[in-house]
Amino acid sequence: MRIVVVGDVILDVDLSGDATRLSPDAPVPVVDVTGVKRRAGGAGLVARMLAGDGWPVTLVTVLADDDAGRQLEAALAGIRLVAGPSTFPTPVKTRVRAGTHPVVRFDQGCGRVPVPDVTPAMLRALEKAGAIIVADYGRGVAANPQLRELLARLAEEVPIVWDPHPAGAHPVPGVAVVTPNLAEAHKAAGSGGDKFVGSASADGAAEVAGILLDQWSSHAVLVTTGEHGATLLRQRDRMPRPIAAPRVEAGDPCGAGDRLAASLAVHLVAGRDLEDSAVLAVHEAANFLAAGGVASLPEPGVPAKRRHRTTEPLLLARSVRENGGTVVATGGCFDLLHAGHVRSLTAASELGDCLVVCLNSDASVHRLKGEQRPIMNQQDRAELLLALECVDAVMIFDEDTPEAALDRLRPDIWVKGDDYKGAKLPEAELVAGWGGRCMTVPYYPARSTTGLAEALRKVS
Template identity: 75%
Template structure:
């Protein structure tokens, strides 16, 4: 069944470089731009995430008749696009980053826009949905009366996830779940009730309860960044805390879009909302740990890497999101293989072991120790390479399909979430029972070893580099 994303799109531009001096004209940093990346933002980002994960997705939106609008169409390659004219310039949001730090963002064409028309083709596309995401970015599409009437009629039979915007309208009644962040929820709820008296109640739960009553939605999921989320559901007097795994992430951009996309996938699979919310929060954390929007490929860029040829069992379901990949491969009858380690300096031994592990199944997911985890295990001088760079190097290998970063000293917690069919370690464990064996066997998995290459090690490589430095 098809996932339909309805909402506003914009062109996101990232300018990245280094700032090593101040401008002589004013005390502001001078950024020497070394990289420019463009992508579809807003509802376009949600649709692209789903398309890259292999899900059948339609994006219903409006586009401006300008250069930015044409760039957006190019960056939405692989997405079934049903669009009408916006009648106004395409919004462009440009962020400037120095190293990992944002310096400034400037917006073009982002003022208040008139409510666009919804064409018959757009309305027909919405009617064909198995699940709907309304990604409202305050540009007017969610205010269209014909579209709102249709969504209200469908709400009783089709799960609708509504990601609201402070400048947009309130959701139509009866949607399955609304997903504001805490700031958005507090501002919206403050228009209906006094939120000052929250000393004995979680502010997120209080705001969510107010919004659920006034918006007449079946549930509200208030997201709280690294603290996870709080789920309120009609018919339940208690709020359900949804904790997030601890990850190191520099740029939270796109986490809300990843959460909405994952909710749609899990609801489409028939999971109940509480379980879908838990999985979606973890998917969003994994997305950020894997590099967030900066790690997304550019389908329109001339240097974009070609996707790896998928195996028959996985179909087009290769994804940078390890949990989604594992579920997709498993649902298609494939075998999920996982391995783990620090992979601080990649060497030939790693390459051979990873290639051998990939031959055992239909996808290979690497459980990667975070920087903090490596420091605790190896000492304060390690890692030599940061976790984001280590993940990027691993993903560049033909045999690696996804990377899951974990912060604990051992991979047990990551394995509990991933539940691979096969857990692989190097052959230096040969003759000994693997430490993770009891856990993996709990869900019917197997532990295997692949050949070990003792003459090749990260420590040996680091020592050799130290001698020539």
């Protein structure tokens, strides 16, 4: 399913080097530049992130016919680009870094410009979206009346994630979620955003989110609060949901908001609810910074260093099949991950080219295992599974059995523990229906979640 990113593009230039001395002209560091990297910024960065994750993505924007515009187009190689003309110079942001620490940023051509026109091709590209990210960087694309009219209509049909900008347009009514940072939220609400710039405080996030829900008429507002994570507020219940971020050491937060918006769209289009999507997106933004942020992004055409480029199960399965690979799936509750699980999952992964775990949801585990279970919620269980090298994707299902999930995924091999050996697997007939087969891997009866839970009760 294609994700469409619409908004303003910027040429980002990174000058990196070492600073070992002060200038004789003024008490400022001298950076000996050893590297120059030009990359797509703004909406272009969001599109590049999605493409790096393996998602079919279209970028809808306007481009100037100048040297910086041509460099931008080169930096977007491999991404489907639908661009109208811009009569104003391409905005360029140049960052100077000493080691991993930012020193200064120079902006060229980044001021306000008149709202650009949109082309019929730009509008048609939006109509084909499975999800939309509006990456507004204040250069007017998101303010175009025709575009806004179409987005307002599409908001009723597909999830729209709107990443706003203080100099940009207000989100159209009905979008799934708007993602301002705390300073942007306070400024948009008229409560004075300047004092919150660079603040690690989450002061007033819930209150300002409530103001913006009324002001923007979106389904939800997710206010990001730096190292504290984010606060989610939805129209349907108006109950603030704080989302903690994992603690990371990061010198430069550039790109974290773009990563958050991209991740939100991926999880929403995959069918997850907004709260689960927001939790995942906050963690993925933190992981992005921990891995080095924008400096860690691969050059255009260079794949990311990971076994597979997406963890969305249906897209992953399709990609593996298109490349002639074998899709393997297994299932279970995985409530308290233990050595037996890891051994069985590792064995299952060796049967093919990717392993998808069909995971019982919290409601499903509760019905199957009793009112004291699960011990860990579905999001934590999925996160732990994805941290394993042998697991490529997790597919959460609400039913008591995995049949419906299997019918959507249609793996080539369905794996169970060999405690089923000699018995007919419950899913065997279903899997055989699309030409798949069932296999067993070693089962370790001395290691079980129930045993762990009992042991924990004794020491608690």
